[in-house]
Amino acid sequence: MHLSKFHFASIFALLPILMMLPPARAQKSPILITADLTDVPRKLYHADVDLPVTSGPLTLTTPQWIPGTHMPAGPVSNITGLVFTANGQTLSWRRDDVDLYEFHLDIPQGVTTLHAHLDCIVTMRVSQKLAAFEWEALLLYPAHTPVRDIPIQPSLKVPAGWGVGTALTPVSSGSWPVPAAGATTQFGVTNVEQLQDSPVLTGQYFREFPLADTIKPQHFIDVASDNPDDCNLRPAVLVATANLVREADALYASHHYHVYHFLLTLSDVAGGGGLEHGQSSDNGVGEKGYADEGHTVANADLLPHEFTHSWNGKYRRPDGLYQSDFATPQHGALLWVYEGMTQYLGNVLAARSGFETQAQYRDHLASSAARLDNTPGRDWRSTEDTAIAASVLRSGGAWYNWRRGQDYYQEGELLWLDADTLIRKMTSNKKSLDDFEKIFLARGGNTGPMIVPYKFDELVEDLNAVVPFDWATFLHDRIDNINPHADLAGIEQGGYKLVYQDKPSATQRISAGMRVLRSGGLDSWYSIGLRVGADGMISDVRWGGPADKARVAPGEKIIAANGQIFSSDALRSAIRAAKGTTEPIHMIIQADSFVSMADIDYHDGERYPVLQRVDGTPAYLDDITRSLTTLEKTPSEPKNEDQ
Numbered sequence: 032m033h034l035s036k037f038h039f040a041s042i043f044a045l046l047p048i049l050m051m052l053p054p055a056r057a058q059k060s061p062i063l064i065t066a067d068l069t070d071v072p073r074k075l076y077h078a079d080v081d082l083p084v085t086s087g088p089l090t091l092t093t094p095q096w097i098p099g100t101h102m103p104a105g106p107v108s109n110i111t112g113l114v115f116t117a118n119g120q121t122l123s124w125r126r127d128d129v130d131l132y133e134f135h136l137d138i139p140q141g142v143t144t145l146h147a148h149l150d151c152i153v154t155m156r157v158s159q160k161l162a163a164f165e166w167e168a169l170l171l172y173p174a175h176t177p178v179r180d181i182p183i184q185p186s187l188k189v190p191a192g193w194g195v196g197t198a199l200t201p202v203s204s205g206s207w208p209v210p211a212a213g214a215t216t217q218f219g220v221t222n223v224e225q226l227q228d229s230p231v232l233t234g235q236y237f238r239e240f241p242l243a244d245t246i247k248p249q250h251f252i253d254v255a256s257d258n259p260d261d262c263n264l265r266p267a268v269l270v271a272t273a274n275l276v277r278e279a280d281a282l283y284a285s286h287h288y289h290v291y292h293f294l295l296t297l298s299d300v301a302g303g304g305g306l307e308h309g310q311s312s313d314n315g316v317g318e319k320g321y322a323d324e325g326h327t328v329a330n331a332d333l334l335p336h337e338f339t340h341s342w343n344g345k346y347r348r349p350d351g352l353y354q355s356d357f358a359t360p361q362h363g364a365l366l367w368v369y370e371g372m373t374q375y376l377g378n379v380l381a382a383r384s385g386f387e388t389q390a391q392y393r394d395h396l397a398s399s400a401a402r403l404d405n406t407p408g409r410d411w412r413s414t415e416d417t418a419i420a421a422s423v424l425r426s427g428g429a430w431y432n433w434r435r436g437q438d439y440y441q442e443g444e445l446l447w448l449d450a451d452t453l454i455r456k457m458t459s460n461k462k463s464l465d466d467f468e469k470i471f472l473a474r475g476g477n478t479g480p481m482i483v484p485y486k487f488d489e490l491v492e493d494l495n496a497v498v499p500f501d502w503a504t505f506l507h508d509r510i511d512n513i514n515p516h517a518d519l520a521g522i523e524q525g526g527y528k529l530v531y532q533d534k535p536s537a538t539q540r541i542s543a544g545m546r547v548l549r550s551g552g553l554d555s556w557y558s559i560g561l562r563v564g565a566d567g568m569i570s571d572v573r574w575g576g577p578a579d580k581a582r583v584a585p586g587e588k589i590i591a592a593n594g595q596i597f598s599s600d601a602l603r604s605a606i607r608a609a610k611g612t613t614e615p616i617h618m619i620i621q622a623d624s625f626v627s628m629a630d631i632d633y634h635d636g637e638r639y640p641v642l643q644r645v646d647g648t649p650a651y652l653d654d655i656t657r658s659l660t661t662l663e664k665t666p667s668e669p670k671n672e673d674q
């Protein structure tokens with residue numbers, strides 16, 4: 032019997048009973064795991080695991096489908112040095128022939144504890160000075176058992192002098208958050224599901240900052256950096272993060288954690304992005320990722336997005352994305368809620384908290400909307416299909432726009448903006464999607480970390496509870512159908528329209544979506560239909576666009592434009608010169624070791640997306656991005672122009 036098998040109404044009828052029960056199988060003795068991270072600079076993790084066992088056949092497994100990654104990304108291929116011992120004897124094992132994550136053993140008579148030692152070769156989220164450690168790298172536990180039913184007690188060793196940030200609760204005495212040299216920190220007993228959801232940040236240059244101390248439970252941001260000074264976050268960033276805690280508290284009117292830790296790495300080598308967890312999030316940006324306003328704006332939605340996932344994705348999870356073990360494939364169909372609504376709320380919270388201004392929010396939105404509206408792959412593939420196929424669509428590359436990627440993120444953003452502005456329109460701005468969030472994400476009130484699955488019908492019911500409408504058709508039309516154009520209704524109902532101008536906005540120049548521009552390349556996606564680096568390399572060509580019609584392909588290199596050796600400026604001049612004429616842009620193109628000519632027949636000049644205010648209409652978009660709370664300010668913080 033499992034929560035995911037219930038309709039939500041049944042779940043909530045049971046909730047008070049479930050929450051009074053002791054943790055499942057609490058009487059069973061826990062697995063003991065000690066993660067040794069002292070070899071982080073050499074990119075190795077080690078673990079010793081003691082498993083309670085009985086004699087007979089035993090199948091152990093490592094995690095395969097990692098929550099939040101929406102793909103079978105468990106690091107089994109990097110596990111090495113696996114040795115099982117019991118009562119001083121080495122036990123032989125055999126990998127399963129089909130499920131390569133499983134190990135079969137035969138436990139001898141009289142053995143009650145099985146010891147395993149394993150190492151994991153680490154390929155990401157580590158540097159010489161820090162690690163963002165996810166427990167799936169070292170987890171080993173009985174297969175075919177719900178992971179929330181397997182008790183486990185974790186311990187941790189880190190290099191001497193390194194600090195530790197985690198939502199796990201230390202039970203051993205000693206200094207914290209910087210354990211004494213050589214010390215092993217023991218944490219309270221939890222279960223395998225929760226442990227996988229509780230990463231550890233450790234680093235030599237480490238700071239932990241409490242946030243918004245009037246909001247309970249407690250929130251912290253833990254920062255580790257490769258350079259000694261970078262972990263001292265700027266006051267403006269700490270203020271924005273504290274404001275985020277206040278704004279989320281006001282928006283979601285609930286919490287589903289005992290404590291929350293933003294774990295943040297600042298490193299050019301450890302990689303990054305974000306991975307959500309219930310009581311923490313693993314966030315990584317470059318060394319200078321929040322060092323100035325430009326970088327902060329480029330990363331504006333990272334912390335708000337991952338924080339929002341504690342509600343939308345961790346607490347509320349689509350039925351098919353929640354599996355009781357990490358072996359059963361996850362179903363991506365509702366990722367336009369899990370990720371898409373989080374994309375929307377993350378950007379809204381970034382503006383409400385002051386990570387970016389309302390104008391910067393609109394510039395980001397213009398970029399997303401224009402990209403989707405100029406994605407020819409939407410002629411054959413629905414948003415729902417990008418979600419169902421999520422686990423094979425992460426990587427980009429050539430013809431990405433024709434294949435499509437994980438577009439449910441930004442498709443979802445436009446969809447939920449559409450829903451938000453529609454609710455405001457139908458209720459004369461008296462209600463909004465905020466009211467929906469207070470129902471959908473706060474159902475059950477304040478709780479500890481737990482997962483409450485939902486199905487499509489619950490979304491419809493909860494939207495109807497805000498304002499009656501044919502929400503099922505609204506959602507189906509936008510998600511399941513082939514829609515050659517992006518859903519721009521939310522922008523228009525919000526009092527703006529998507530237009531193209533001949534210069535990129537300041538935000539577009541510095542934001543992550545415009546990396547090509549920052550690297551000295553040229554984003555001519557909306558003009559001649561290609562993205563080109565500073566060296567002339569073409570990273571992608573817009574299917575059906577002018578460059579495509581001239582038979583130009585991704586991976587080729589522009590040698591010259593209109594008789595001039597390639598530079599971004601030379602190509603830009605050529606695009607400008609062709610405006611309003613009939614003369615094509617003449618390019619010399621290198622493909623592998625061959626050179627050829629390409630004539631691009633394009634005459635509309637440079638085009639970059641921006642949102643333009645439509646006078647005389649309600650500016651709901653500005654209402655949406657206005658803070659709900661009184662923001663804390665710092666002198667160095669940029670003014671939020673519309674507030």
Ligand SMILES: [Zn+2]
Nearest residue numbers: 336340370373
């Ligand atoms: Zn996400």
